Amino acid sequence: MGTFLNPGGSNAFTELVAKQDSGIFVDKTDFIAETIDRLDAGDLKLIAFAKPRRFGKTVTAHMLASYYSKGADCKAVFAGLKVAGYSGTKTVNGQKKEITYEEYLNRCNVIYWDMNSIDNDFRAYESDKSLYVDYVDDIVDYLQYVTLLEIRQNREFDEKISKAPLIGRKSLKQALVATEAKFVLIMDEWDLLYREYRDNEALQKKFIDMLRGLFKAADGLSCFSLAYLTGILPIKKYNSQSALNNFDEYNMLHPDTFAPYFGFTDEEVREICRLPRCPISQEQMKEWYEGYRFAVNDADDNANKADGNSNDNRGKYRLIDVYNPNSVCKAVSRNRCSNYWSSTSSNEEVIRLINMNFDGIKDDILSMIAGGSVSFNFSSFQNDMVSLTKKDQIFSLLVCLGYLGCSGQPVSGTERYAYVPNMEIRETLIDIVREQPWYNAMPVIARYERLFQAIRSRDAANTAEIVGSIHNSSYVSVSGYNREEALVFCLISGLMWCAESSYDSFRELPAGKGFADLVFVPKIRTDLPIMIVEFKRDSSAETALKQIKEQDYAGRYRKDGDEREVLLIGLSYNSGTREHECLIERL
Structure with missing residues (x-):
């Protein structure tokens, strides 16, 4: 068991599995089955996944390491998970055979590179002259040196490497070839050098040359049964270099059939929200953390083609929305939806x-x-x-x-x-x-400020005019223009810049004898008014205002001596004339 060669022991994935009864665990181990099918399968054995920070890249890398690494003992970990149901046909030792997931479970030589950790270790090495090794001058040298050092701790590998000519402290590819073994390479945050050393083109070129030797040169490529790279950025066009263009690449611009592995799906979040310890509804989760929308070819595509159906679904898509997995987990553990993204370093x-x-x-x-x-x-x-x-x-x-x-x-x-x-x-x-x-100085923000001030000063005519200008803008869907929900959107978006930090907004809030369309309640400050809004399409603002009063929507804010200012706002839209009307009263 090592750090770079055949890691084992506890990691982020095994800890999640161990705590699945008391924490949150979403079983994505069927992704392992996808990699099994690609083992030793030409260029298909080279896979690159680019996902944003906090989207589970490291957990997935740890999952693959826990499955493949000879240094791990994870049969009990994977028992009962999705990958345990895998069965397929593979050529093993020159013969085709039916296999289960146990065929490769902890039976592969794994090289695991966590580039963040390697970068931290290199910086420590660089700052301590007592550690210096001749000719190991930068992170690319260091990466090869420490990996080769650990590989040579394997007696069988060391004997073969020792017999090979011209293998120095940084000759990683030559050493791998000399071992005559097959490896699974898992590289987390592969693009770190292009983000953290963005101005060092010489270092980037040296790094890409090393990768070219591993994955483009025939002898280097033959050393790997599988290579899995994960990072933030796609990889094909770096500085006109094409060293990795033989990788099968998936990213946020085109995840293709792997879209469900880029975050939590609707079904997975639905199950999380059913947990007794989760006080948050799926609707709240969706509003806060969903919205990364991907298209995959319709599931019936292949079936239609296989049947020779001339009316196939080529060009048809089904959409998959995924949630930010890290934020969903934090929302459950902290019992509230909030912004858990802003702490990221980008x-x-x-x-x-x-x-x-x-x-x-x-x-x-x-x-x-x-x-x-x-x-x-x-x-x-x-x-x-x-x-x-x-x-x-x-x-x-x-x-x-x-x-x-x-x-x-x-x-x-x-x-x-x-x-x-x-x-x-x-x-x-x-x-x-x-x-x-x-x-x-931005005109769109100035318009929102004018809307907020018009409402506060009870300038109904100006409020109607500004809401109309938002309603007629390019980002209100034409298909939804005549729907009442479009008016709700106009007011929410119009007040966003000046009210978001000071107000909580509620749609269809139970109040009085019914449900208020939209209510803005100050978070802390008492000098800001409560705003209760009712919308009407093809009716009048007067009718909307009358409903607020008759249904006593403001009653809940007049209990226990609450003396905050309350504004009643009736807003209407005539779909024939496309005119807006507004009435505002102070309670």
């Missing part, structure tokens, strides 16, 4: 990207925060954080980082619609934008 990167303002990015970000979507094309994205020259590339990067979602069904081959996926990301982006010096 916020500074987002600030830099927004402030580039190619083609009006700032306006587009504000529009998306308010509920809109913006088209972009990812064909020119170079898959790094440096070579960005236009808006399309920045939106592609923001999707990969998890700060934007993108429409699942493509508009064309490489065109997508970007949007803010959920409340958690919306709050994060709002906090980022509010800190920028240009924030108060």
Whole structure:
């Protein structure tokens, strides 16, 4: 059992399994079955997954290590999990045979690289001259040196390596070839050098050359039964290098059939919300953490083609929405939905990207925060954080980082619609934008400020006019324009910038003798008014206001001597004239 060769013992995955009766465990072990089918299968044995921070990359890497590594003993861990139901046909020792999941369970030589840990170890090595080894000068040298050092602790491997010529302290590929063994390589955060050493092109080239030797050269490639790389960024176009273009790659722009493994699915979150210890509804989880929407080919596609059906479903998609898994787990453990994303370390990167303002990015970000979507094309994205020259590339990067979602069904081959996926990301982006010096100068924010002031001053005519301008804007769905829900959206988005930090908003809130359409209640400050809103389509604002009074929606805020100001707001829309009407009264 080692650190780099055949790791074993406890890790993030085994700890989750051990605590599944008292914690949250979502069984994604069927992903292992997908990798079993790819073992020694040409280029299919090379897999790369790019997911945002806090989306379970490390847990998945640990899961694969726990399954394959000779240094682990995990039969009891996987018993009863999804992968235990695996059966298939593989060529083993030159003969086809029926196999179960136990065929490879803890029977493979695994090389495990956690690039974050290796980077930390290298920095410690670099700062202590007593540790210095001749010719080990950078993290690429260090990575090869420490891995080779551990491989040589295996007596059988060391004997074979010792007989091979020209294997030095950094000759990792040559050493692997000399062992005459097959390895499973699992590399977590493979793209760390392109994020943390972004300005060191010489180091990046050295790193890519090392990977080219492992995965492009025939002798290096023959050493691996499987290679699994995980990171944040896609990998194909780094600095015009194509060392890894033989990897089968899945990312937030196109996860394809692996979409369910990019987060928690609706069904999985539904089961979490049924747990006795979970006080949060799935509707709340959906609002806060879902919204990463992917398209996969319709499940009937292959069946139709196999049957020779001329009316096949080519070009048809089914959509899969996934939730941020880390945030869902934190919401359950802390008994509330909140923003658990803002602590991630890429916020500074987002600030830099927004402030580039190619083609009006700032306006587009504000529009998306308010509920809109913006088209972009990812064909020119170079898959790094440096070579960005236009808006399309920045939106592609923001999707990969998890700060934007993108429409699942493509508009064309490489065109997508970007949007803010959920409340958690919306709050994060709002906090980022509010800190920028240009924030108060943006016209869309100025309009929202005017709406809030118009409501507070009971200027009904101006309120109706501003809501109308939002209703007629590009980010209100044309298909939903004549629906009452569109008015709710207009007011929520219109008040977002000036009310979000000070108000809690409630839709269909039980109040009096019925349910108020929309209520804004101050979180702390008592000098802000409570706002109770009723919406009417093809009726009058007077009718809406009358309903608030007759149903006594404000009654709950007049108990126990509560003297806060309450504003009653009736808002209507005439679908024939497309005119808005508003009445505001102070209770």
